[in-house]
Amino acid sequence: ILNVEQSPQSLHVQEGDSTNFTCSFPSSNFYALHWYRWETAKSPEALFVMTLNGDEKKKGRISATLNTKEGYSYLYIKGSQPEDSATYLCAYRNYGQNFVFGPGTRLSVLP
Amino acid sequence: GAVVSQHPSRVICKSGTSVKIECRSLDFQATTMFWYRQFPKQSLMLMATSNEGSKATYEQGVEKDKFLINHASLTLSTLTVTSAHPEDSSFYICSATTSGSYNEQFFGPGTRLTVL
Numbered sequence: 001i002l003n004v005e006q007s008p009q010s011l012h013v014q015e016g017d018s019t020n021f022t023c024s025f026p027s028s029n030f031y032a033l034h035w036y037r038w039e040t041a042k043s044p045e046a047l048f049v050m051t052l053n054g055d056e057k058k059k060g061r062i063s064a065t066l067n068t069k070e071g072y073s074y075l076y077i078k079g080s081q082p083e084d085s086a087t088y089l090c091a092y093r094n095y096g097q098n099f100v101f102g103p104g105t106r107l108s109v110l111p
Numbered sequence: 112g113a114v115v116s117q118h119p120s121r122v123i124c125k126s127g128t129s130v131k132i133e134c135r136s137l138d139f140q141a142t143t144m145f146w147y148r149q150f151p152k153q154s155l156m157l158m159a160t161s162n163e164g165s166k167a168t169y170e171q172g173v174e175k176d177k178f179l180i181n182h183a184s185l186t187l188s189t190l191t192v193t194s195a196h197p198e199d200s201s202f203y204i205c206s207a208t209t210s211g212s213y214n215e216q217f218f219g220p221g222t223r224l225t226v227l
Binding site for chain 1: 115145147152153154155156157160204215216217218219220221
């Protein structure tokens with residue numbers, strides 16, 4: 001059974017704070033790692049797809065890094081805003097191709 | 112961006128009835144659609160993968176006769192929960208992929224099913 005973990009489960013930060021959270025996944029047979037943002041009552045929105053060890057991706061104030069050898073990815077948010085409040089999901093894919101999702105990190109940004 | 116709709120967004124039904132959930136890709140042709148189920152405070156769990164015109168592939172532990180999946184066209188897949196029971200109450204969400212490298216998934220907004 002493939003296990004994808006995310007930590008913390010939830011966190012609250014003040015507006016303007018920077019924050020980061022972790023996705024851990026099996027390091028063997030790695031194919032890709034996806035990050036999604038899921039706002040309440042909306043569809044999960046794709047943020048990044050990462051494939052190579054050492055990859056760094058950036059989209060505005062959000063960035064992500066990938067370490068496939070040790071099996072983790074970090075998502076960073078710089079200068080958090082209330083609109084960043086959402087659940088952030090990571091999904092691991094191996095060469096079997098199916099997505100295995102982590103349980104998500106619920107972020108609340110307080111104004 | 113690619114848009115996926117899901118209908119209904121919320122359904123409440125009596126035990127023993129069947130419920131159909133539709134998943135549509137609105138502005139692209141989806142080679143593959145996925146159906147997920149999410150229990151409270153847990154991950155999205157893949158139930159089945161469907162390709163247009165062929166039988167769905169179910170994950171281990173998912174009852175094929177309970178969760179009927181039809182993928183009639185490149186833009187529509189349906190999930191029918193047959194003879195629903197309270198333990199089927201859950202959040203069901205679909206996604207669709209296009210052809211191309213790494214096959215990014217585009218998600219619908221999900222359906223909250225409550226079986227009384």
